[in-house]
Amino acid sequence: MTVSAGPVRYGSWSKDKPGWFGGLSARAWIGVALSGLPMVLAAGANRWLLALAWAPAWAVLVVLLAVPVRGRSAFRWALDLLLRGIGGALGWTDWQSRAAAGTTGDLDDADLPGVLSGIQTHDGPPFGPLLARPVVVADHRERTWAVVARITHPGIGMSESTARTRMGIGLAELLEGAATTELVSVVALQVRTLPDDGAERAAWQQTHLRPEAPRLARAVTAELAAVMTHAGVRHEAFVTLVVPERRIHRQAKEAGGGVDGRARVLYGVMGEIEARLVGPVGCTSVTWLDSPGLASAIRTGFAPGDRAGLATAELAARTDSGIAAVLPMAAAGPTAAPPPERRHYVHDAWHSATCTVLLPDKGAVMGALAPVLTPTAAGERRCATVFFEPISSTRADRMVGNESMSSELATELRRRGGFRERAAHRRDAARVEGQDVRLAQGNALVRVSVAVSVTVPSTWSITDYGRRLEASVTGSGFKPLRLDLAQDSAFAAACIPLGIGLPRRRGAQ
Known part of the structure; x- marks a missing residue:
């Protein structure tokens, strides 16, 4: 019998966009400087009354640009409200499907709202020993290609600490492999906890029910099935690989060009990822979705109650x-x-409420987000999507080098100014040093974001269930941040397994 060393705590993460100086970006400093320029010019011309009159306005502008309110500055909030109002006035936010309007042309063309409107699906060439044809998802808005897999994992709830650590190392190796290939830009892992509709159980009972069985036994069986269906939940997990067009077009041209050439390049990446999922990560099955499978996953993302009808029709078609x-x-x-x-x-x-999860400074153990995926009432659906963006070694070395230089500069300024070095400063310096050491050892730098969502019928109070979701996030040791004014895009990121979620930044490779 071996004594467990206890759970491993994961942390040492840093801000995605650290402040250029004093916690503010270069744009914020430019805005502060430009807004204070009239006061400086007035003082230089000895027009002191004008300079004093502009001082309160400059202070207000500094607050609007520098003080964050729920993750955004007040200026950014005003700009987002203005853009949302313009979109609503021009009718850009209204959407109706072509199928509902009776104007559907090609049934293979995806018809999705909002940020998903640029999606187009293609059936790839035969793949694997069963000659399946996984669907290749093209996003014309972001110029990316994606493939989606449905995975089955036994979970970590009953696993020992050593097994959890081994799975965590396997996930790290998967991300390092994705960073080494320099093709995959995003690996999205989505988990859904939805109410059990009992479709498979009902089909099995209908097939194996004996007509000569006693009436009381059949009544008890039906009552037990109804109770189990009402109280049960079902878990679904998806993995999405996203590859930008700028990374794949050369290899795709060598593989034949067109959609088939890009699919052949993606198949090589899929084989590497599948081997790591089935091996170190511990998945029992990995199924790359074809067009009907992806359509079902998208439909159940928007309407969880439709899964029963889709599953019943699939079983009956056999x-x-x-x-x-x-x-x-x-x-x-x-x-x-x-x-x-x-x-x-x-x-x-x-209707759904979605928020992001801010990672705590103290770190977290594997499985800490389990309460977020636990429904609080029968009929409630919870979703969580974790986006991993492997960063290339060249860009990671530049980012860590800049952060190390900023940390050393801040430490030197505090020392020369006679300020006491606090524990938070030492922790940040140790974190930067640790990142530099791990990067030198060959580990990959990964950008991480988490989006969680709750979906309930429209007759229920979404305000109440949104608060329950935020309470679950807080109880897990994390901090929730509701994505106000962007709930449609947030829902697509948290509930639809297409890899859309992380914003594309200028200059990102």
């Missing part, structure tokens, strides 16, 4: 070839999506 069980991509999205509200998103007969 015995009756006349039943149409394939869902076309044109019907995968919602029928209508009204303009998104400020703090939630309405889609068909459901």
